Amino acid sequence: DTEVTQTPKHLVMGMTNKKSLKCEQHMGHRAMYWYKQKAKKPPELMFVYSYEKLSINESVPSRFSPECPNSSLLNLHLHALQPEDSALYLCASSQDTLASEQFFGPGTRLTVL
């Protein structure tokens, strides 16, 4: 199984809402990533988890809060977002974080009103 799944596919939320994005992989990968992608731009790294520990936070605002409950699951908790946070949120996983191929999930299209 070489699939990374993400839910929901689409999410519309107000600026006062709290929501969560979920990501799951069953490839035995030990590194998982959150990226944000705006239209016509490359993916922009937000967080890296390595062996279930947060190893990189790319100075992401605290209104984005990642969580890695176990080696297969990755969540991104959203609170008090701004309209400029509207984007495609991508989860990826890799065998480990060094020189490894990353496999992306289908993404969650987030719209903040």
Added chain:
Amino acid sequence: QKEVEQNSGPLSVPEGAIASLNCTYSDRVSQSFFWYRQYSGKSPELIMSIYSNGDKEDGRFTAQLNKASQYVSLLIRDSQPSDSATYLCAVNSGGYQKVTFGTGTKLQVIP
């Protein structure tokens, strides 16, 4: 600042032709190189990875790496309209836990 540069395109090629996509990178210690294909509104899909100098072929795709020139390319033979997408070059530097993506090249294959 480690950079990965690609021509944004669009690169237009006729159906059946060879499409050549190029990428340069600035970090000399880079060790791993990846090509992703991204259709509009979809997520990136890994199509090739290359780690050592030379060519690596997979079906209609050939990745070429020249570390001395800090250059990596992707050739697509017998291009099909379904190859029309944005191609992202990504580079991982040794010891780093992340890849740096180029801005992508948009490829258009004209029937």
